[in-house]
Amino acid sequence: MGREHVYRTCTVFRTFCIFATCADGQQFVCQFQLGRFGLSSMEPIRTYWYRVLAGISSIKRLFDELFRERELILRSHGRVYFVPLTRRLQLSAASVVLVVALWGIGMTLMSTIKSGVIQVKNDEIREARVAYEDLFEDVLRYQKKVAAVTSTLRESQETLLARVGSGGDGGKPVKSNATAKPGDGAAGDKPALREHLSEIDLKVQQMAETNDLLEGSLDKIKTELKLAGDERDHIIKTRGKLRERIVQLEEMLIKSRTDRAYMERRVAELNTTLTQNQDEKGRVASERDSLKSRVGGLESGVKGANKRAKLAEVDLQMVLSKLEQTTGANGAAASRSDVAEIIDIDGETVTGDVATADLRRRTVALLQRLDDLHAAQGNVLDRLGERTVKNIEEAETLIAMTGLELDQVMDRATRTIAGQGGPLFEISSSEELNGLPGSVSVIDNQLTRWAALRALLKRVPLISPVDFYHMASSYGLRSDPFNNRKAMHYGVDLAGWGGAPVFATAPGKVIFAGRKGRYGKMVEIDHGYGIRTRYAHLQKVLVQRGEEVGHRHEIGLLGSTGRSTGPHVHYEVRFDGKPLNPDKFIKAGRYVFKGQ
Known part of the structure; x- marks a missing residue:
């Protein structure tokens, strides 16, 4: 309600009017019949209605302030959503x-x-x-x-x-001092x-x-x-x-x-x-894609360099054979380093015919080209080796965090890498550990180990089987919830809402799906390399035995079947039948995202 009020007096009809204008432009008009005392007698009424209208205006402003238009800002998947909170809501x-x-x-x-x-x-x-x-x-x-x-x-x-x-018998007289007859008293x-x-x-x-x-x-x-x-x-x-x-x-x-x-x-x-x-997932994916492209480029560069080196070797052999035919037996016995010493690289005068000088210049050019190729290949292999060593160290650290035996599991992973072969290029014993062939051999071993680690990491369960949970019971010694006795707990209990989806933590093959004693309804998955996971106390099983499942494939619903006190999933990780702490695998998976 506005502050401006207009007071008017109509002398013809002897009425008193109050015109009040609201903030939204609406007007209120109040009329009062003037009494015989005139305008001065309306002063209390005017003051009273002014206060009433001022109070209504204050209440309206307070109402507008409390229930004004608001917006709720939500952020999900990198996008921002605006949820309007209207006055009606x-x-x-x-x-x-x-x-x-x-x-x-x-x-x-x-x-x-x-x-x-x-x-x-x-x-x-x-x-x-x-x-x-x-x-x-x-x-x-x-x-x-x-x-x-x-x-x-x-x-x-x-x-x-x-x-x-x-008295009615009359046969016995009654003794009395009176003079009446004996029957008169009874009759009376x-x-x-x-x-x-x-x-x-x-x-x-x-x-x-x-x-x-x-x-x-x-x-x-x-x-x-x-x-x-x-x-x-x-x-x-x-x-x-x-x-x-x-x-x-x-x-x-x-x-x-x-x-x-x-x-x-x-x-x-x-x-x-x-x-x-x-x-972090987006950064990891982009980093992996860039690494894959870089590795592919490096591998293609190494293959091209090897091919060019072989061609250069063939050209060098041809040049050396021609040089042997030209210079005789002594030139044939000279090595590649001797040829470089014989040729005048600095531009000195070379004796002999024109064909011999031209052949020598070609030999010097080929040797220089071969050295440049070797140097370029060495730089590429050095960079590839550094990156591969770093990736291998990170992967081995991750596997060590899970508690797996690195040597055993790597031996199995290395045996699964197949498809090796190719032509034989022997190297001398002096060049076995030095030069380009030695670097290629080292890089080949490193790439083989990195490929085995990548194949292994794809099969290691590094996530939790449910999205929303709290740790109800951890791995290790605990008090049994039924008899309060000390007992070993070979898994973790992840409590959550009944009916929530339970996912496979890594790709593998279902080897058991059904009810199993105290485990209730359970699913067991073989991920290869001796690694298996168990998901117990399920409300419902959604997979069958022999089925191949992928990463985060829904295998069941969270429940409380078997020996259970409430809705949760009992999650186990085993290596060669030996139980391991699943919490280490989950923490290692978080380390992957934080480390990238």
């Missing part, structure tokens, strides 16, 4: 949070109110029980009195009946006695009715007390269930908050790790 989220908060407050209030109601009911039941006990004592006391009165009345009735019966008492007996019968009947009413009231009170007791028991059970439910909800809320915080931290760590791994 923010209002919906705030409404959901408000509803949840109100629900929690309502449940708390209901629990408090229920507790108060239960307490009131307990007090009423206690008072009813005390009243029932007092009434029961009064009824017992009244019953005793009624029984005593009834027995007294019965005795009196029997006595009167006996007296009436004896009969009506009075009968009336007295009637009154007594009436009182007894009333007492019986009262007793019946009291017994009915007592039964009714017993029934009400029983119902009240049942209701109290039901309320107590309901209160216990509500308390248990509240405790469960509080525990679930605490657990969900803890899990949410952990998952948020884990997702952030995994996103950071994934971004780093993707960047």
Whole structure:
């Protein structure tokens, strides 16, 4: 709401108007009928509406500030995504949070109110029980009195009946001091006695009715007390269930908050790790491609140099043979170094005919060309050797980190390298370790070892079988989760969500797929060179025995079959049947990305 307000007075209709303009251009008009006191009497109303409009303007600005347009920036696979958070979405989220908060407050209030109601009911039941006990004592006391009165009345009735019966006989005189006749007293008492007996019968009947009413009231009170007791028991059970439910909800809320915080931290760590791994993977791929192209270029250069050297050797032999025919037997016996000494390289005068001088110049040129080729080949081989040695050292360091026996596994890898052969070019014993042939021999051995290491690294499992996990149990001595006894654990337990995909950590052949005792559903893969991996406690197996699987091929789903306490995958790495620590292989795989 803007700060500018226009106050106008209409003298014709005697009305007071307030014109207020909002920030979005909308106008509000408030009109008031002027009283008989004129414009001065409208000052309090004008001030009041000014404050109201100013308050509405403040609330609107606060609302716009809290729920303004926002954007969430996400980065994945090297790309940046913008997720708009509109005002409607923010209002919906705030409404959901408000509803949840109100629900929690309502449940708390209901629990408090229920507790108060239960307490009131307990007090009423206690008072009813005390009243029932007092009434029961009064009824017992009244019953005793009624029984005593009834027995007294019965005795009196029997006595009167006996007296009436004896008076009616008239055979026995009654001793009396009066002068009346013996039968006059009995005859005069009969009506009075009968009336007295009637009154007594009436009182007894009333007492019986009262007793019946009291017994009915007592039964009714017993029934009400029983119902009240049942209701109290039901309320107590309901209160216990509500308390248990509240405790469960509080525990679930605490657990969900803890899990949410952990998952948020884990997702952030995994996103950071994934971004780093993707960047490192791209650099590794580009480095490998460049190395492959360089190795191919060097190999083609070496082949071309060897071919040119052979051609130069042939040309040199032809020149030497012609030189032998020209200069005689002594020239034929001279070596290549002797020919270089005989020829005047610095431009001195050479005696002989023109053909001999021309042949010698050609020989010098061929020797110089051969030396240049040897020098170029030596430089190429030196660079190739340095790079190959560096790659071999890194690969051997990586294999040593996994715990594998380097000599044994390299012996098997070297035997698998086939396809060796070619023409025989013998070298002298003096040139065996010096010069170009010696360098070629050394480089050939290094390239053979590097090829064996590359073939081996393709079969070594260097990743984890699941993408998202936490280490539930490491390799080595541990307390058994079922009996708490010390036992050897020949693998690692990677816990995660049930049903998550489980991947093969390296190419190989499935040699077992199915259920295997305490392992539950298990998959075992032979990667060659004596290396095997096991994936146990799977929920479902997705491969068959004899199937060839590649790197990160999905082989099953994470589960909790067999001797297991929860969803996880038991991961083992074995070399010639001997278990190794899988965590070393996973750390070595991380070292590959960090080292590139």
